[in-house]
Amino acid sequence: MADQEKMTLITELEGVMRQFIKEFRKELNDLLGEGFTSSEFAFLRAIRENSHQNVSCLASVLNVSNSHATSIMDRLEEKGLMTRTRSKQDRRVVVFQLTSYGESIFEELHDKRAAYMQERFEKLTKRELEDLIRIFHNL
Numbered sequence: 001m002a003d004q005e006k007m008t009l010i011t012e013l014e015g016v017m018r019q020f021i022k023e024f025r026k027e028l029n030d031l032l033g034e035g036f037t038s039s040e041f042a043f044l045r046a047i048r049e050n051s052h053q054n055v056s057c058l059a060s061v062l063n064v065s066n067s068h069a070t071s072i073m074d075r076l077e078e079k080g081l082m083t084r085t086r087s088k089q090d091r092r093v094v095v096f097q098l099t100s101y102g103e104s105i106f107e108e109l110h111d112k113r114a115a116y117m118q119e120r121f122e123k124l125t126k127r128e129l130e131d132l133i134r135i136f137h138n139l
Contacts, residue, residue: 036109040075044105045106053095055070
């Protein structure tokens, strides 16, 4: 394939990916409702899966700065979704845990999100999904 043809395809791919990501984010944010952002949902999941971790660990897991993580954690705590406690082993360390309310909200949002993802990707075959995963890993 000529370099110009390849560049044309790359440019088209960029546009398609931008449009998909824009629509995908909007749909996910609409699904979560006005009370939650996709970032907050990601933090709820990270706290749940990495319970009793400190802000640095969570920030690392989610690939964000500590200050951004702290900001999200503040919002989650204000909403009563998680708690902060000092580690008994090291008082300098603050660990996070979902409240029972946070667990129930996470489960509700997780179920909504799972149903959305199933519906969003149902027209793709298992093979197409595997190909997409392989392609994105190769990038």
